[in-house]
Amino acid sequence: xxxxxxxxxxxxxxxxxxxxxxxxxxxxxxxxxxxxxxxxxxxxxxxxxxxxxxxxxxxxxxxxxxxxxxxxxxxxxxxxxxxxxxxxxxxxxxxxxxxxxxxxxxxxxxxxxxxxxxxxxxxxxxxxxxxxxxxxxxxxxxxxxxxxxxxxxxxxxxxxxxxxxxxxxxxxxxxxxxxxxxxxxxxxxxxxxxxxxxxxxxxxxxxxxxxxxxxxxxxxxxxxxxxxxxxxxxxxxxxxxxxxxxxxxxxx
Amino acid sequence: xxxxxxxxxxxxxxxxxxxxxxxxxxxxxxxxxxxxxxxxxxxxxxxxxxxxxxxxxxxxxxxxxxxxxxxxxxxxxxxxxxxxxxxxxxxxxxxxxxxxxxxxxxxxxxxxxxxxxxxxxxxxxxxxxxxxxxxxxxxxxxxxxxxxxxxxxxxxxxxxxxxxxxxxxxxxxxxxxxxxxxxxxxxxxxxxxxxxxxxxxxxxxxxxxxxxxxxxxxxxxxxxxxxxxxxxxxxxxxxxxxxxxxxxxxxxxxxxxxxxxxxxxxxxxxxxxxxxxxxxxxxxxxxxxxxxxxxxxxxxxxxxxxxxxxxxxxxxxxxxxxxxxxxxxxxxxxxxxxxxxxxxxxxxxxxxxxxxxxxxxxxxxxxxxxxxxxxxxxxxxxxxxxxxxxxxxxxxxxxxxxxxxxxxxxxxxxxxxxxxxxxxxxxxxxxxxxxxxxxxxx
Ligand SMILES: Nc1ncnc2c1ncn2[C@@H]1O[C@H](COP(=O)(O)OP(=O)(O)OP(=O)(O)O)[C@@H](O)[C@H]1O
Ligand SMILES: [Mg+2]
Numbered sequence: 001x002x003x004x005x006x007x008x009x010x011x012x013x014x015x016x017x018x019x020x021x022x023x024x025x026x027x028x029x030x031x032x033x034x035x036x037x038x039x040x041x042x043x044x045x046x047x048x049x050x051x052x053x054x055x056x057x058x059x060x061x062x063x064x065x066x067x068x069x070x071x072x073x074x075x076x077x078x079x080x081x082x083x084x085x086x087x088x089x090x091x092x093x094x095x096x097x098x099x100x101x102x103x104x105x106x107x108x109x110x111x112x113x114x115x116x117x118x119x120x121x122x123x124x125x126x127x128x129x130x131x132x133x134x135x136x137x138x139x140x141x142x143x144x145x146x147x148x149x150x151x152x153x154x155x156x157x158x159x160x161x162x163x164x165x166x167x168x169x170x171x172x173x174x175x176x177x178x179x180x181x182x183x184x185x186x187x188x189x190x191x192x193x194x195x196x197x198x199x200x201x202x203x204x205x206x207x208x209x210x211x212x213x214x215x216x217x218x219x220x221x222x223x224x225x226x227x228x229x230x231x232x233x234x235x236x237x238x239x240x241x242x243x244x245x246x247x248x249x250x251x252x
Numbered sequence: 253x254x255x256x257x258x259x260x261x262x263x264x265x266x267x268x269x270x271x272x273x274x275x276x277x278x279x280x281x282x283x284x285x286x287x288x289x290x291x292x293x294x295x296x297x298x299x300x301x302x303x304x305x306x307x308x309x310x311x312x313x314x315x316x317x318x319x320x321x322x323x324x325x326x327x328x329x330x331x332x333x334x335x336x337x338x339x340x341x342x343x344x345x346x347x348x349x350x351x352x353x354x355x356x357x358x359x360x361x362x363x364x365x366x367x368x369x370x371x372x373x374x375x376x377x378x379x380x381x382x383x384x385x386x387x388x389x390x391x392x393x394x395x396x397x398x399x400x401x402x403x404x405x406x407x408x409x410x411x412x413x414x415x416x417x418x419x420x421x422x423x424x425x426x427x428x429x430x431x432x433x434x435x436x437x438x439x440x441x442x443x444x445x446x447x448x449x450x451x452x453x454x455x456x457x458x459x460x461x462x463x464x465x466x467x468x469x470x471x472x473x474x475x476x477x478x479x480x481x482x483x484x485x486x487x488x489x490x491x492x493x494x495x496x497x498x499x500x501x502x503x504x505x506x507x508x509x510x511x512x513x514x515x516x517x518x519x520x521x522x523x524x525x526x527x528x529x530x531x532x533x534x535x536x537x538x539x540x541x542x543x544x545x546x547x548x549x550x551x552x553x554x555x556x557x558x559x560x561x562x563x564x565x566x567x568x569x570x571x572x573x574x575x576x577x578x579x580x581x582x583x584x585x586x587x588x589x590x591x592x593x594x595x596x597x598x599x600x601x602x603x604x605x606x607x608x609x610x611x612x613x614x615x616x617x618x619x620x621x622x623x624x625x626x627x628x629x630x631x632x633x634x635x636x637x638x639x640x641x642x643x644x645x646x647x648x649x650x651x652x653x654x655x656x657x658x659x660x661x662x663x664x665x666x667x668x669x670x671x672x673x674x675x676x677x678x679x680x681x682x683x684x685x686x687x688x689x690x691x692x693x694x
Contacts, residue, residue, distance in 0.1 A: 054642070074649070079649070091643045091646075093647065095669060104661055143647075
């Protein structure tokens with residue numbers, strides 16, 4: 001239990017709309033799980049609720065990250081506890097450079113007053129940018145401002161690689177990426193795979209899962225997981241479509 | 253007889269003291285008269301009152317000129333310390349440093365600049381060397397935006413400051429740097445900057461107003477007059493970093509000739525209350541003027557900004573952007589007016605004030621205005637006051653950045669739009685660092 005991310009009977013809403021309905025899912029550390037589901041089913045809501053977004057109200061449930069309850073914590077506390085969310089729609093932050101932004105995130109994880117090793121930081125930042133085939137001039141650009149859709153997604157993965165969380169939720173990181181970028185970003189994620197990290201990959205496309213091969217695939221429908229299986233479930237879903245989910249799985 | 257430095261004297265509002273001080277400038281009759289006139293004007297004008305339209309929203313009740321005095325020259329040790337702290341720009345065209353109104357370091361210009369006729373001198377030297385220039389240009393305009401009494405007091409005690417003259421066609425790329433420090437408790441200082449850029453001349457100026465210690469009481473009434481001739485290019489950065497117990501006034505007057513290009517950035521972090529009055533007069537067609545201001549207001553600080561863009565000639569452009577970040581119980585006031593004369597056709601004039609509230613107790617007032625008498629113009633003005641964007645805040649916090657740090661980053665990002673316009677990287681870095689320190693004092 002203390003070595004997994006356990007979400008149990010999570011109910012959450014925005015305004016008077018209930019979106020997550022008794023949502024449960026367990027991701028053992030070291031595994032990659034994928035969630036697929038139709039538009040509006042609550043995938044991004046799940047990601048944001050877990051990350052502590054203030055707009056959502058949690059009615060009940062648990063979200064235990066290696067045993068630590070995340071629900072009710074401030075978003076920055078959740079992030080420092082080890083959860084990373086790669087946003088479906090990353091915000092633009094005018095006037096704040098990528099370098100300063102990631103630096104602030106790293107400093108926030110250091111012991112108070114600990115010295116910041118700028119040289120080592122830039123060396124690591126540049127190495128990871130090179131791996132993601134991001135031009136180094138991006139460090140001086142303002143976060144996501146004027147970035148293409150694909151550049152924003154790469155920048156999310158850069159942050160993931162720099163911050164090295166225990167668990168990462170990737171919300172449609174593949175959408176907007178061209179074929180090469182998809183491969184590069186997937187390689188970045190694959191390099192982080194290992195016994196110390198768990199992933200929840202939200203996607204609409206089976207293609208991503210050919211690059212980031214999941215241990216488990218879950219189908220989400222109307223605020224909860226209705227079916228789970230191995231990596232071949234993604235193929236089956238692609239072949240049968242959501243009507244199959246609706247008639248065969250969601251009625252239960 | 254140097255009565256000024258006697259600690260027995262009570263304060264700057266003493267007419268006997270003013271005449272004695274003026275006597276020191278007897279050799280320059282006209283200057284002595286100018287000061288005396290300033291003194292008379294000062295005495296004849298009332299202090300601003302609450303119902304004075306030009307002081308709307310400003311806290312006039314706490315305005316006070318009593319309890320300040322001219323300060324003696326600093327000790328050599330103090331002067332040396334402050335000179336060491338004055339090295340913000342590694343290769344200035346010239347560096348001038350004043351402490352409590354006493355010039356402790358005169359610039360040594362490169363021989364090629366001197367050969368080209370460039371003048372960058374303390375006012376007291378310029379009085380002897382270039383009286384004709386001073387007579388022609390010194391304090392030729394009224395304050396006009398409500399600060400006349402303070403400008404008159406500045407005139408009465410005028411002594412500190414500089415003359416910068418760039419002759420026709422001369423381009424100086426490295427900045428001219430002037431730094432004024434306050435040091436003594438209760439010091440009154442009156443820094444003056446007179447910039448004359450002749451036809452096609454080019455210059456960059458950095459004015460830093462700082463205090464040796466963070467909380468010393470002081471009164472600072474500064475003025476800066478810029479005269480940009482035809483095709484001249486003048487870029488100015490003015491940094492107001494006086495101590496937190498300073499009352500400060502900065503009264504600026506800029507005249508732009510035909511096709512001149514003028515930019516100014518006012519960055520404010522210091523003072524208990526700081527008032528900026530900034531008038532730009534576009535006298536020649538084709539002039540292009542950019543005015544920017546940024547501030548970080550904390551505690552109970554009040555930043556009071558009054559601007560006026562006067563378009564007397566056509567086909568000219570002026571663009572103003574003032575951005576304030578407010579914390580705690582601080583207050584900012586922005587009052588700006590664009591005036592376009594009847595025959596100033598094809599004027600482009602813009603004015604924007606944006607205020608970022610980082611506290612529910614902070615208050616930003618904005619009074620933008622237009623007075624347009626020409627018909628073929630493009631003019632706009634706008635003001636917004638709001639809190640940080642919640643999506644941006646969440647994005648930063650979702651990376652583990654604590655709330656206070658995230659707000660600071662967003663505020664710095666908000667101000668960066670203006671800082672990006674400061675071309676000298678060292679100067680921009682100095683201001684960024686001052687903003688950073690300001691945030692960390694909370
Ligand atoms: N602020 C809001 N007010 C009302 N409804 C909202 C709000 N935000 C989201 N919703 C609704 O919640 C539902 C779930 O949205 P969510 O973004 O979680 O879907 P998703 O599964 O991520 O969809 P997609 O595949 O399109 O990204 C949607 O119907 C959406 O319209
Ligand atoms: Mg979504």
